[in-house]
Amino acid sequence: MRRLLFQLPMLLLGLISTAQVKKDAVNAKKIAINWQIIENSHAGGGQFLSSLNVQNNDPLALSNKNWKLYFNFARRIVPGTTTGNVEIVHVNGDLYYIRPTEKFKPIHNGTSATTEFASKDWAVNATDAPEGFYLIYDDAPKQAIPIKNVKAIPSTRATQFARNKQDRVPAITPQLIYEQNKNSIDIPEKDLQKVFPSPAQYTEKAGEFILDQGVKFSADPAFKAEGTFLQEKLNRVLSPGKGTQSGKTIQLNLDKSLGAEAYQLEINSKQIRITASAKAGVFYGIQSLLSTFPLQKKGHKVAAIKLQNASVTDQPRFPFRGLMIDVARNFQTKEEILKVLDLMSMYKLNVLHFHLNDDEGWRLEIQDLPELTAVGSRRGHFSDTTLSHLPPSFGSGPFLNEHHGTGHYSKADFIEILKYANARHIRVIPEIEAPGHARAAVRSMHARYNRLMKEGKPEEAKRYLLHDLNDRSIYRSVQNWNDNVMDVSIPSTYNFIEKISDEIIAMYKTASAPLQTIHFGGDEVPDGAWEGSPNSLKFVKEHPELKDVNGLWAYFYGNIDRILKSRNLYLSGWEEVGMQPVVADGKKSYVINPALGDKNIRLNVWNNIIGWGAEDLAYRLANTGYKVILGGVSNLYFDMAYQKSFDEPGYYWGEYADIDKAFNFIPFNSFLNSNVDKFGNALKPGFYDSKERLTAKGKANIVGLQGLLWSETIKGGKDLEYMIMPKLLGLAERAWATDPEWANEPDSIKRKEMYDKAWARFANRLGKKELPRIDAAFGELNYRLPPAGAIVKDGQVHLNNQFPGITVRYTTDQTVPTAKSPVYTKPITTKGLIRFRTFDSQGRGGRSTSIVNEVEWNVTPKELP
Template sequence: MHQRFTFILLLLSFSAFAQTPPFPRNGLKLKWEVKENGFMGEAKTLSVFTLTNTTKKAFPATGWTIYYNFIRFTTPLRTETSPAVVPGHINGHLYTLKPTSAFKGLAPGDSIQISIESGAWVTNITDAPDGPYIVWDDAPAKGYAIADYTVVPSTQDKQLRRQANDTQVRTSLEDIYKRNSVIRDIPEDQLPRIFPTPESANNTSGAFTLDARDVIAYHPEFKQEAAYLAAILTEALGKPVKTAEGSEGSVVLGKLLKKEKTAPDSYTLNVNNDKVALYGTSAGEVFYAIQSFRQLLKTPENGVITIAGIDVKDKPRFGYRAFMIDVSRNFQTKAEILRILDVLALYKLNVLHLHMSDDEGWRIEIPGLPELTEVGGRRGHSVDELEMIQPSYGSGPDVNNTTGTGWYTKADYIEILRYAKTRHIKVIPEVEMPGHARAAIKAMDARYAKFMKAGNAQAANEYRLSDPDDKSQYRSVQEWKDNVINVGLPSTYKFIEKVTDELVAMHKEAGAPLDIIHMGGDETPAGVWERSPVCQRLLDSSETLHTVDDLWPYFYDKVAQIVNKRGLQLYGWEEAGMRRTKRDGRDVMIVNPDFGPRNFMVDVWNNVMGGGMEDLSYRLANGGYKVVLSGVSNYYFDMAYLRDYYEPGFYWGGYVDLDKPFYFIPLDLYKNSKEDGAGNPLPASTFVGKDRLTEYGAGNITGIQSALWAETLKSPQALEYLLLPKLLGMAERAWAKDPEWTKDEAGYNEAWSIFANVTGKKELPRLAKLNGGYNYRIPTAGVGLADGKVLANVQLPGLVIRYTVDGKEPDAKSAVYSAPIAQKGTIRFRVFDQQGRGGRTVTVQH
């Protein structure tokens, strides 16, 4: 007994010693800055890390590795012959800095500069390396975050241009001023009363006076909608509002006879002196009428709300109006998803596409496969990734982080489904495959190791997604070397069946039956499966499979059989409807003719203007696929609003400000496309020879989807900033009829003015109050110069420009801009909303 106690003490002592790093945790300072883009005349960036010893103790020459995440593939500086510290690549976006024999350590106060090259360019604050931490060789399983890490802002042209010959480095204040100049200020009482624009809305004489004594009468099928409206009116009036089944009431939710119905989701709304009538054939249609009615409500006066008369007949243009949110790259809580659902409901969107699995995280509990969340749902530093997957997007070494670690339990997911159902929103889960599947692959590898250790080989192999003998070499767009499911393994399809069955069961339990499922298909790299013995045996044994390229349609045929057998429609990214072949000896992707007739729906994202694939959505629709227009050029909301170092977001597909979702023309996107992926004017020749949409193809355009990928979303506030107000432009285009201004510049400018006024004067104030307020983007001021004076304007009338002339940061009490400024000096402008929240400050020297 005494000996055993001593042994435990020794173990505890060793454990404590092992957790004490050989150098103070906070003794290092790390700084990073861009030196130049277009390095050596190539699409490369030269940047520099500066590592500083801030202690009175020498930093050792060996025995350590610094890890960090970076979205650009990094290599050593080719002009440096004997570097003291060299960069290395682990996997994905995880990189290292390691000392060489030339490194002699750092004396107290000393620094070393580490130069690196990276691919493409770095012109935005969210491009920078993130999440650095240090690992000591004698304790390789533990990482220590380098807390004192700074990114030096880029200010010089050579730091901001993409390539050496790039002439445009930022969207200038003058550019913004010019864009804003076409927007006229329209009095609020002259603006449309309902948004998105209804099919018809006519103001009528008279008005209805609403107070808490009014009763909401409802058809028996609309009890849930009546309760929803009662909650809205109770909040608006400050007193409880009652509901009653029947037709006796001053606010009526009634049944519209089917023989009067003209199209799905049609509703009518009538306000007169006597009552408010909201009619539809279904609960969903009445719900849309409620969303329109709530926009007519104003602040009560003496306990009542006066609503001017109106007669509305409305229906959506597209039956599929979706928003996709990626919760894999950076996790968002259940509470934030519910907040998003409320915004979608407000603007009559009817689909939430949940991207819950990817390389960097698996975010949904699957009963029977706990490793998916216990391993794939957690990120942190690991030697073998059997307990968690590696850090990504700056999530750092500690597994207890809020962006890399997290998932929805079964109960969470069912709650999301039920919440969405009450708002007539369909939740479509996405299981990303066969690429972008690393979290699932590593989770099933961990499951394999656990059961093999227990001596249960059958259970170990039951759901395995990787072939350990596969020597194929590839690198995905995000630099992963092992993120593709092996399509030759029978266990792959058992995994798909298991996950699909559990999702179907959860939807059934929630009372929101699943009828469609998204099965990924995005960005599977070339080179996969080429050296897999399992796949080679499959090819050898088949009379119809001849090359590795045939494995792609083979896989999706099997996936289609799995989901169709369960009564589900198959849905995927555009690549799932394509296949690789050769033309003139070169690899090309063509529309796969096999799946179009099988009711296969695809999101088409690749329409980068000037990128060569602008017509892909039309080619797939013409080929029989049900197509959701999800193009990056207009509807990837993770793209930065404009070209400015401090605007968060990516920009590989262009810059997406509020106007791009609004001016998109779904059935002829060529008509109104204005700039390429770099923000430059788009040549008219871009669309020469591109496929146009046929009448048959137009019938296959199912709807529009906006998407928000999460690489840069480190908080709910970051999500809401990129989502809003862009979502309003998409909501208008998905609901309203085809615009009349498609090639009429003056007509477009008038429509754009109306939309900008509605957004600034009506919708942002609404969003500022809903659920305690949303962190929508407040635009920066445009600034111009005329007659020796400084002028300023704003994109969204209704917002206020404030300024200072003493160089201080403008606040909610600073002077309001109302006329050109003649005063010389440093002038700073900042835009504020009606609640006093300010946007980003811009500065001019006059």
């Protein structure tokens, strides 16, 4: 089964856990907490109502005083809506605590207490639930008591699933899944194209090449490392021995007339020849060759392999084919990142965008600034104002050693990651989020300031300070922080930017890895920041051209651009870097800043949410002159839930996004398949008429595509793998291959027919080739196995699957299907509850679902007993 929906912190050793728990404290194992959605569209809309029930099964009572129950919750709780004689107090970010009022009745053994409260927006799935519960007694503030028995009660009513009155997206059922898959075509494996992502030209030829250890190998000196890579791959699948293939060769040849990432692959009965002008090209040719190998289990070797003769001429559509991994919100181990790099390299993705800091964590060692990791990389409960670490977030719990909330990469770790990526022709773009989303850095540098002030070094203490100590600005970020923005008016902020940049540059140099840019964030700086900072207000007064604090935005990124250009780097940032705030009639809005266009600034554009009004923002920025990487939330945010289901993990604020959202995305015409808004409502005719299309200049400025995984909901490697796979394969296809034929068909009916056939080929390729290839390459990678669809028709249960080739097993005795359960091959006639489940080639199962095959009655429903 895939990961549990809730992973509450275990009682790990940490600073706060060393103290003995109070003798009169309730036993945490005897406390149970249940959360449930009551209704969305509560109190007129814009909020939802939920309940929290605390049950005590311990002989000791939970009294009416002297305790606080801490938890993390992504939604803003509406003040004044709490019932049950308790108060819910917001600490900062997503951290809250519950405390009893004087009217609270103690929770005695065998009893429970319930509080209801309203929160902003809506809740649909278990990911929305509060998490990370722990109890703190007032007279023992350093003794945290984690509560692990926490459940989210599944929703069953429409008012629990509908986000608002406009929501038309149905909660997923086996019947809906069956309907989605009903036009699926089962294509024989022999008829599927051998190379993936789809090459520019592929021609299959008669005959075979027999590959064994007797085949001679040669490589141009320029391709020595790539030749070693191929030989290592061959040694993993071929049995040792001399072999029998006298005179047959594998050649890696240099041809400088080809493009930088282009290659030619020729397989005939006498030789395999890969030709390229650069190392990246020959590496991609090797990956294409490996993709033609027949499937075999990881660790299993054979004496010889038969390869179909073929000719491939290929090159990528876009030079930027990326994946963004956020390790700041929740940490990922070095080993998991190396695994992701291997996965990316299989599918010719060439950029890892590494989101290394945010409000909830700083993950890269900077040796001269030890507080960044000593403070900024650790999360846990704190009972005073000492800046020793950050508070719990995203359910990371009270203890400092919980590895999702706490962790960082040492300098050696980061250099190893860079070397590993470089060997696979993957550039690593480091992101240092600024000036918003910067709380971990701001608090860390405040801790450094305090330390050096105590040491009597005031000038050194101020050198890298990131905020005005007298700032009284009032704001709340999207994630509910009130102190997460760098002050961009003070010189020490730029000292920090330069210091971090130089340390990163040095690491890349040590790793002999290419560094072309540093990404400096730029998203979601909340309104109100800097307005109460004496330094900012003074600076604006001294620079009247800025007009007000809103002018600090363009000033900041103008400075960052100059800092990077002086180091022969270009600036990358989120779309907001290319925007500037303007105030009209007392209202703030954002418009494109033409002053930074045509300066080789790269923007990751995320906002393409249908109905928000920025559906064409990426195109407008590209037309203005910005280099644009497309990564719209509606298609390429991999942390979005696959489907609308209570137990399907992930967010959905942008849209529910299965793999088809990446597959049907057309980079130069993103409007083509966007026919409904985020709530499932059909768009009115002419909806896109006023939207800007790409000009010739704009098309030249679209440099690539990127999938993105934000990690608020990601608690370890298995979660990461579940959310990015198999969506990553849809991204790989669109980033590498040219537009499919159906994208250029003007007739909508013909286009739909062509799309269905293309999707069938793609789905068959995944189910029969790519997912088994991944099983063979990794042994176990926790990609999402889609739940099977089911309907009852003529008294029989019919099952289908999103990816033909994946095994579906079922049971009729109400037990959860296992790898030994019967395989579905024909409709099931057994009556009663039928449970079914998809399995990968290793026997790993996905989520179990069910349907009831009822006995058919020859009576109308009103006559039933």
